[in-house]
Amino acid sequence: MTDEEIMAEAIREAKKGFPLAFPNPLVGCVVVRNGKIIARGHHAFFGGPHAEVNAAKKCSYNLRNASVYVTMEPCSSRAKKTPPCTDLLLSLRPEKVIIGDLDPNPIHNGRGVEILRKSGIKVKIGVLKKECQNLNPAFYKNMKEKLPYIILKMAQSINGKIADNRGNSKWISSEKSREYSHKFLRAACGCIISGVETIIKDDPELTVRNVKIQSQPAVCVIDPNLRTPISARIFKAKRTVYLISLYNAKNKNYPENVSVIRMGKKEDGFQIIDILKTLYEKGIRSVLVEGGGKTHGQFIRSGLFDKIFVFISPMIIGQENAISSVSWTDRFSPKKGLGIAVKPEDIKSLGPDLLLIYGKK
Numbered sequence: 615m616t617d618e619e620i621m622a623e624a625i626r627e628a629k630k631g632f633p634l635a636f637p638n639p640l641v642g643c644v645v646v647r648n649g650k651i652i653a654r655g656h657h658a659f660f661g662g663p664h665a666e667v668n669a670a671k672k673c674s675y676n677l678r679n680a681s682v683y684v685t686m687e688p689c690s691s692r693a694k695k696t697p698p699c700t701d702l703l704l705s706l707r708p709e710k711v712i713i714g715d716l717d718p719n720p721i722h723n724g725r726g727v728e729i730l731r732k733s734g735i736k737v738k739i740g741v742l743k744k745e746c747q748n749l750n751p752a753f754y755k756n757m758k759e760k761l762p763y764i765i766l767k768m769a770q771s772i773n774g775k776i777a778d779n780r781g782n783s784k785w786i787s788s789e790k791s792r793e794y795s796h797k798f799l800r801a802a803c804g805c806i807i808s809g810v811e812t813i814i815k816d817d818p819e820l821t822v823r824n825v826k827i828q829s830q831p832a833v834c835v836i837d838p839n840l841r842t843p844i845s846a847r848i849f850k851a852k853r854t855v856y857l858i859s860l861y862n863a864k865n866k867n868y869p870e871n872v873s874v875i876r877m878g879k880k881e882d883g884f885q886i887i888d889i890l891k892t893l894y895e896k897g898i899r900s901v902l903v904e905g906g907g908k909t910h911g912q913f914i915r916s917g918l919f920d921k922i923f924v925f926i927s928p929m930i931i932g933q934e935n936a937i938s939s940v941s942w943t944d945r946f947s948p949k950k951g952l953g954i955a956v957k958p959e960d961i962k963s964l965g966p967d968l969l970l971i972y973g974k975k
């Protein structure tokens with residue numbers, strides 16, 4: 615087997631950690647001796663043993679004459695819950711360590727490699743580097759930009775409507791699409807963001823259902839005038855609910871898990887970057903924006919999104935005042951062309967629906 619083929623195995627192994635490893639990165643490890651895979655391991659849950667430890671366990675901690683393939687540079691820090699993987703590798707002394715990509719955290723980047731090389735272990739870096747990076751887009755963005763990773767999600771008719779003229783939106787997408795969104799979008803985000811109009815019209819729970827997770831994602835409602843009712847269903851789950859409001863908005867007798875964050879706004883509303891920076895400071899590393907249309911519009915026109923997931927249901931909602939999946943005021947016009955261009959990345963069939971995935975251009 616080639617290094618690339620074995621690293622592809624390590625990537626497959628890493629994916630088994632989804633979604634329980636979150637918000638830690640997905641990491642996979644494969645141990646090879648005499649051209650044969652003798653053990654595999656992945657980081658299975660947040661705060662749990664790392665991929666290298668789980669793989670080493672399976673070969674009775676004997677790594678002599680073996681090569682260790684790992685999707686991300688082994689950790690070398692002592693300032694965390696688990697001991698450094700570099701210590702483990704130094705004691706087990708594999709012949710070679712092959713790494714997909716360096717740790718993107720500037721504090722750790724390259725340190726693990728240096729420790730291994732100094733001790734005489736051979737190290738090769740960059741095998742399937744892009745694919746290894748793609749395992750953890752949020753982790754890379756967090757380390758580089760100190761901002762949460764942002765996914766926008768909309769379930770719409772083929773003519774781009776997310777609700778009829780009275781605000782009814784149940785259900786536009788199929789059960790299969792909703793299952794997908796719980797499993798792959800909500801379960802892997804730290805916070806679900808919504809505009810206050812959606813909370814008033816739909817009274818959604820905004821929880822992850824039927825998926826094993828460590829804890830429910832936080833919720834953040836953009837609500838300048840604190841119109842969110844105290845009876846809203848978002849308050850029922852055990853998690854924090856942030857309400858982004860103006861300094862002078864009148865507070866209500868909200869439950870204890872509510873944190874009202876006060877901000878100033880410009881002519882066109884709160885600056886999305888201010889909201890994202892605040893959430894990042896509170897430990898939120900990825901957000902899922904579940905509309906409605908005005909809220910999506912604010913994120914898109916600010917250029918603050920990483921992916922857009924559009925679930926298209928085979929239906930047409932035709933009222934003149936039906937709600938669009940993205941809207942902004944007529945005063946705003948994009949710098950170039952008719953609209954904001956995005957990059958098509960993937961398409962999936964989910965029962966009767968289509969899921970289109972876009973990235974930033």
Ligand SMILES: NC(=O)c1ccc[n+]([C@@H]2O[C@H](COP(=O)([O-])OP(=O)(O)OC[C@H]3O[C@@H](n4cnc5c(N)ncnc54)[C@H](OP(=O)(O)O)[C@@H]3O)[C@@H](O)[C@H]2O)c1
Binds near residue numbers: 770816884909
């Ligand atoms: N099918 C789907 O996927 C889906 C998902 C979600 C929602 N929906 C539907 O969407 C409809 C609601 O959409 P919508 O476009 O009317 O409203 P929305 O986006 O839910 O909420 C808009 C409101 O949120 C506040 N807001 C959002 N961004 C802001 C910013 N940057 N600065 C200040 N305030 C901000 C404003 O509140 P104030 O008005 O208080 O200033 C604004 O009017 C509902 O009918 C719901 O059923 C459908």
